[in-house]
Amino acid sequence: MQGTVTDLSNLPPLRDSLAAHGLIANKGFGQHFLLDLNITRKIAKLADLKPDLTVIEVGPGPGGLTRALLETGARVVAVEKDVRFKPLLDDLVAASGGRLSVVFDDALKVDESRLLQDRPGAVVSNLPYNVGTALLIKWLTGPFRPDSLTLMFQREVADRITAAVNDDAYGRLAVLAAATVSARKVMDVPAQAFTPPPKVTSAVVRLIPTPSPLAPDLLESLQKITAAAFGQRRKMLRSSLKTLGGEYLCQSAGLSADRRAETVDPSEFLRLAQALRSRTP
Ligand code: SAM
Numbered sequence: 001m002q003g004t005v006t007d008l009s010n011l012p013p014l015r016d017s018l019a020a021h022g023l024i025a026n027k028g029f030g031q032h033f034l035l036d037l038n039i040t041r042k043i044a045k046l047a048d049l050k051p052d053l054t055v056i057e058v059g060p061g062p063g064g065l066t067r068a069l070l071e072t073g074a075r076v077v078a079v080e081k082d083v084r085f086k087p088l089l090d091d092l093v094a095a096s097g098g099r100l101s102v103v104f105d106d107a108l109k110v111d112e113s114r115l116l117q118d119r120p121g122a123v124v125s126n127l128p129y130n131v132g133t134a135l136l137i138k139w140l141t142g143p144f145r146p147d148s149l150t151l152m153f154q155r156e157v158a159d160r161i162t163a164a165v166n167d168d169a170y171g172r173l174a175v176l177a178a179a180t181v182s183a184r185k186v187m188d189v190p191a192q193a194f195t196p197p198p199k200v201t202s203a204v205v206r207l208i209p210t211p212s213p214l215a216p217d218l219l220e221s222l223q224k225i226t227a228a229a230f231g232q233r234r235k236m237l238r239s240s241l242k243t244l245g246g247e248y249l250c251q252s253a254g255l256s257a258d259r260r261a262e263t264v265d266p267s268e269f270l271r272l273a274q275a276l277r278s279r280t281p
Contacts, residue, residue, distance in 0.1 A: 008071060008095050014064050015195075021088045023062065025196055029082050030128030032194035033061055039193055040068035043204055046186050047124045047150040049074050054116050056146070058107040058125040058135060061085060063092045065126055066100065075099045077115045079107045081128075107135055112144040126152040129198065133157055133173070140180045141219055149181075149207040158185050158203035165265040171233070172226040178266035179214055179222055181207040222273035225249075229261035229269075236260060241272075249275045 012020070014035040025031035034040050043065060049055065049072055060066040060078040062085065069076050070092075080089065080102060089102045103115065108131060112121065123146050127135060132153050139149060153161070156169075161177045162185050163169035177183045187204040191197040214222070224244065232240040238247050238257035250257040252275035255268055264272075 007097065008067060011067065011092070011095055014062050014067075017088050017091070018062050021084075023084055023088065026082060026084075029059075030130040030132075031061060031082070032126075032129070032196060032198045034064045034126055034193060035062070035195050036193060037064060037068060039189065040065045041071065042187065043126070043150065043152070044068035044072050044074075044124065046204060046206060047072075047122065047148065048206075049122055049124075050120075050147065052120060053122045053147055054119050056112055056115060056121055056123045056125075058123070059128050060089060060092075060102065061126075063089055065124065066092060069124060070096050070099055076101075078102045079105055079110055079115070081106050107131070108138060112139075112146070120147055122147045123149040123151065125150075129154055136161070136173075137176070140176050141223070145209055145213065148209075150186075150204060151207070152189065152202050152204050154198070155188065155201045155203040158205045161205055161207075166263060170262055171230045172223075175226050175266045175269050176222070177207070179210075179219070179270060181209050183207045218270075218273055218277055221276040222269060225272045225276055226261075226269060229264065229272075233261045237264070237272075244276055245279060248279070252278075 025033060051073065054075040054077060055069050057066055057069060057076055057078045060080050066076055066078055076099060078100065083104050086104065093100050093102060123139065159169040160171060160173045162183050163174040184206050185203050186206045189202040189204065191201060225241065228244055229237060229240050236258050237250050240261060241249055247257050249272050253268065253271035
């Protein structure tokens with residue numbers, strides 16, 4: 001980069017930073033950049049970060065959202081898989097006054113508590129679409145307990161996370177989310193806001209983990225039940241849950257075995273999971 005960068009206020013525009021480092025988006029890494037700081041600032045504001053939190057940002061890329069997060073005064077640990085961004089992100093680290101560190105790794109594999117060094121954390125990310133759902137499932141089912149997660153997904157995925165029973169988008173992801181977080185869609189972002197534009201509209205979802213997490217064995221049973229039930233979503237539970245003991249589980253949970261997965265609400269799925277857990281030796 002030309003000149004000396006001393007703080008966030010004199011960083012060059014993101015497009016210039018990308019051009020200066022000869023960087024273009026790589027589809028294989030799900031790269032769709034937000035280069036408009038008005039949008040990234042809005043996302044950082046929606047994240048509503050408490051002052052003591054350290055933010056984990058997955059995929060800083062050229063650093064537009066990272067800049068907006070740093071502007072709020074937050075500390076940020078960014079995890080980026082594409083090492084091409086190192087020189088550009090080094091400039092941002094230099095301008096961050098010691099509040100940004102960047103780890104070049106696969107976010108699916110990192111241990112978030114180690115990244116945070118046991119400090120309280122939140123996640124904010126314009127997620128790479130190709131691994132967005134896998135990352136969300138990792139956070140919903142793993143030991144990491146962030147204060148909040150503010151995440152950009154394809155809108156179709158955002159709808160699957162926030163769907164209610166009987167909605168078309170209702171399925172495993174909605175049940176898992178309802179059992180572990182409160183989730184709210186907070187902003188739609190049109191495709192043209194990204195460089196390059198994706199084929200679909202995106203949406204930001206804000207998730208707050210529930211105060212008392214489910215026991216790991218109950219979560220495991222819930223995942224088994226929902227996988228079986230939604231694997232054959234049009235079939236009656238007696239048949240879709242047959243290999244898990246469908247009739248017995250429904251009876252223990254006080255549900256008719258004639259019901260179909262799409263009509264079973266998250267609290268009923270939890271009762272089925274409890275029945276399965278008590279049955280499993
Ligand atoms: N945050 C930037 C922005 O908003 O302009 C870039 C967002 S882009 C949708 C997704 C970013 O995630 C890219 O920088 C990509 O290289 C990175 N990425 C993709 N897969 C990743 C993974 N498994 N772990 C960490 N970063 C990943």
